């Protein structure tokens with residue numbers, strides 16, 4: 263399997279047959295998911311479906327898995343029709359993490375995980391966003407203390423949100439900030455981009471959409487962009503992307519309702535825009551194109 267790429271449904275079925283059923287693994291089997299988000303999502307999916315559900319424990323070894331994918335029980339595999347298209351909500355019995363795993367993780371993957379943590383801070387925790395901004399170099403160097411602080415803050419936010427809406431009906435969708443565009447970008451680039459990096463570009467586009475809709479002020483957008491720029495995320499990259507292809511890919515997003523593409527919009531640093539309590543909002547293709555155009559002129 264290519265790093266970062268999930269298994270396809272037919273491969274998973276074949277492996278379950280060859281390695282679990284053939285070897286008589288019964289209902290008392292327990293799965294330990296030791297690895298990054300790809301391993302966690304796959305092992306969780308196998309646990310959710312094997313014998314109609316067996317227990318599993320998440321042992322995340324990447325920064326992204328520690329701050330995000332190991333929490334909340336979303337499990338999935340990809341199909342040719344898109345990412346995470348078959349899956350289940352199946353919470354792990356426990357999540358165990360050892361910070362020492364991060365010592366061998368590449369800078370690229372530290373940055374990848376940090377972006378998901380920054381996303382959580384943008385939607386719910388301004389203080390932690392500012393802390394991360396001030397400690398960016400130390401975090402990327404792999405210093406223990408700031409990494410620990412970021413991981414604890416992100417886990418707190420994610421578990422608080424998931425506990426309110428485990429099945430992704432409304433508030434949990436706020437964790438999808440940056441992901442309508444981020445997932446479309448991953449699809450268009452055939453998953454040759456890391457998930458966190460795709461989400462970073464998605465955050466820039468979706469924050470810009472929020473500015474164009476007069477929900478977010480331009481100054482806050484600029485502050486966010488300044489932080490992402492320090493992580494090597496610049497709008498130059500988006501100039502090379504065909505925004506029509508991205509818009510076409512957003513039509514498959516899981517937040518969509520009645521064929522309308524819905525976005526999480528940022529109100530301010532640490533808070534999202536809600537209308538009558540609803541967190542995902544329809545945005546026209548025209549505005550999305552305008553945001554791409556505005557970003558390519560920056």
Ligand SMILES: NC(=O)c1ccc[n+]([C@@H]2O[C@H](COP(=O)([O-])OP(=O)(O)OC[C@H]3O[C@@H](n4cnc5c(N)ncnc54)[C@H](O)[C@@H]3O)[C@@H](O)[C@H]2O)c1
Pocket residue numbers: 265266267268297298299300301303323324325326327330331332333334335336337363364365366367368371374457
């Ligand atoms: N279920 C969820 O809620 C959720 C949330 C966010 C992301 N995801 C998914 O998670 C996946 C991305 O996860 P990821 O970023 O962890 O990628 P990954 O699982 O592909 O891991 C990245 C790379 O790091 C290596 N690795 C793992 N631990 C290591 C360590 N301690 N030291 C050195 N190398 C190590 C892996 O072998 C792999 O090559 C995506 O498929 C994404 O869709 C799921």
Ligand SMILES: [Zn+2]
Pocket residue numbers: 378441457461
């Ligand atoms: Zn994500």
